[in-house]
Amino acid sequence: MTAVTQLGVILTDRGSKYAVSGAAVSTRANVDAVLQQLKSDKAYAKATHNTWAAMLPTGALKADDGESGAGMVILRMLERAGLDNHVVIVTRWYGGKKLGGDRFRRVQDATRAYLDHIGAGL
Structure with missing residues (x-):
């Protein structure tokens, strides 16, 4: 089983909470296993x-999970x-207020926090 690094909730904006994880x-199949492991925690489920992105030997993968465009933001940062x-x-976790374009900045902030945490900061 792949070890998942979870930084937990790292920022909030107008009630929405953002967490970042990676592995x-x-x-x-590894990506699916990591997502399954993460969602075994009821809060994440x-x-x-x-939203997620991965750079694999077979190519880049991403999924927005309803947050349109967010997977591409993560993918660009990984690249x-x-x-x-x-x-x-x-x-x-949606907090009840739409964030507009700021939602992409929050995704960037969360991704940057993870990259910094593992020593791959930009």
């Missing part, structure tokens, strides 16, 4: 969005950091 992966064989998941 070393090399296949889509009930989250509004678990810039040169972080291959890794999945980064940004979790959002």
Whole structure:
């Protein structure tokens, strides 16, 4: 089982809470296993969005999980950091107020916090 690094809730904006997690992966099956492990925690299973991106040997993968465009934000940051064989998941619990374009900044902030945590900061 792949070890998942969970930084927990790292920021809030107008009631929405953001957490970031990640793990070393090399296949889509690894990504699915990491997502399953994360969602075994009821709080993450009930989250509004678990958006993610991964750079694998077979190519880049991403999923918005209803947060349109968020997977691409994470993917671009992974590409810039040169972080291959890794999945980064940004979790959002919706707080009742729309954030507009700021939601992408929060996804960037969460991804940056994870990259900094593992020493792959931009």
